[in-house]
Amino acid sequence: MRAVIYRAFGERPQLELVPDPVPPSHGVVLRLGASGVCRSDWHGWMGHDPDIRLPHVPGHELAGEVVAAGPEVRRFRPGDRVTVPFACGCGTCPECRAGHPQVCDDQFQPGFTAWGSFAELVAIARADLNLVPLPADLDFVTAASLGCRFATSFRALAQQAGLGAGEWLAVHGCGGVGLSAVMIGRALGASVAAVDVDDQKLLLAGELGASVLVHAGRTGDVAAALREQTGGGAHVSLDALGHPATCFASVACLRKRGRHLQVGLLLAEESHPPLPMDLVVGRELRVLGSHGMAAHAYPELLRMVARGQLLPGRLVRRRIALPEAPEALAAMGAFAGTGITVIDRF
Numbered sequence: 434m435r436a437v438i439y440r441a442f443g444e445r446p447q448l449e450l451v452p453d454p455v456p457p458s459h460g461v462v463l464r465l466g467a468s469g470v471c472r473s474d475w476h477g478w479m480g481h482d483p484d485i486r487l488p489h490v491p492g493h494e495l496a497g498e499v500v501a502a503g504p505e506v507r508r509f510r511p512g513d514r515v516t517v518p519f520a521c522g523c524g525t526c527p528e529c530r531a532g533h534p535q536v537c538d539d540q541f542q543p544g545f546t547a548w549g550s551f552a553e554l555v556a557i558a559r560a561d562l563n564l565v566p567l568p569a570d571l572d573f574v575t576a577a578s579l580g581c582r583f584a585t586s587f588r589a590l591a592q593q594a595g596l597g598a599g600e601w602l603a604v605h606g607c608g609g610v611g612l613s614a615v616m617i618g619r620a621l622g623a624s625v626a627a628v629d630v631d632d633q634k635l636l637l638a639g640e641l642g643a644s645v646l647v648h649a650g651r652t653g654d655v656a657a658a659l660r661e662q663t664g665g666g667a668h669v670s671l672d673a674l675g676h677p678a679t680c681f682a683s684v685a686c687l688r689k690r691g692r693h694l695q696v697g698l699l700l701a702e703e704s705h706p707p708l709p710m711d712l713v714v715g716r717e718l719r720v721l722g723s724h725g726m727a728a729h730a731y732p733e734l735l736r737m738v739a740r741g742q743l744l745p746g747r748l749v750r751r752r753i754a755l756p757e758a759p760e761a762l763a764a765m766g767a768f769a770g771t772g773i774t775v776i777d778r779f
């Protein structure tokens with residue numbers, strides 16, 4: 434098969450012919466229909482993820498068709514159209530048995546712990562637990578655009594924070610996660626304040642329903658501006674970027690008893706940022722993490738997509754072919770462009 438592969442961290446990936454994957458006894462092989470290009474892929478390529486073994490094929494925001502299944506797979510067979518969470522479970526550890534495979538002790542993550550979806554084919558482990566069947570009218574590009582970003586935003590807001598109608602949501606960083614959160618927040622009935630340093634991204638956040646737009650580069654105290662413009666602070670605030678400054682501002686912009694959500698990855702030397710714990714105590718704030726979404730939690734999200742309440746496809750700004758993936762991956766380091774780039778030709 435053709436795959437985009439790198440043999441050293443930070444070295445330009447190449448399109449090469451590599452052996453086809455074979456399904457494990459409990460897994461499947463998918464023929465890719467679409468694969469998102471995500472900043473997490475860029476972090477992996479930069480060597481920030483200790484799970485990656487070289488040489489490596491990135492890509493974890495995928496949708497495709499089953500072309501081969503191992504003998505132990507019961508629920509899926511060739512021809513089924515599916516997507517998959519970026520954090521897949523093992524099915525046997527205490528977290529998986531409790532229904533939380535997104536924090537499995539022995540995770541399978543395509544594009545990180547195994548070769549991913551910047552290829553014609555990808556193998557997925559423990560298919561019965563981890564594959565999500567796609568409704569017939571959901572195309573591969575839209576399904577892949579749920580990726581880690583839309584699905585993680587959905588679970589963070591709807592399920593972890595319990596964002597409700599009439600509340601204020603602050604979104605720090607308007608990349609894929611942040612723009613997803615703007616759309617999801619509006620669909621859940623919240624008012625949304627969006628923060629970024631890029632006018633184009635703020636414009637798009639406004640188009641998707643954010644009613645307050647804060648340019649962080651032209652605002653001295655982002656948290657104070659948000660507290661003022663939301664009438665006392667956000668009920669829920671999301672650090673979609675994953676940076677010490679946005680993380681701090683997200684906690685500091687909350688009103689009393691507000692909920693901070695950390696979804697943006699804080700990696701390498703930024704993994705332990707300073708936080709205003711005085712505010713966490715004094716305002717009785719809650720600090721929540723969200724790490725993907727289990728396969729069994731997808732139906733609620735897919736129902737909202739089917740009803741047209743959520744239009745994740747609107748975030749797709751660029752469709753590319755597999756040979757263009759190395760360049761798109763490299764571009765993720767510069768926060769260039771708005772919305773999501775999806776590979777739809779392999």
Ligand SMILES: [Zn+2]
Pocket residue numbers: 522523524525526527528529530534537538539540
């Ligand atoms: Zn597990």
Ligand SMILES: [Zn+2]
Pocket residue numbers: 471472473474493494519580581582
């Ligand atoms: Zn991703």
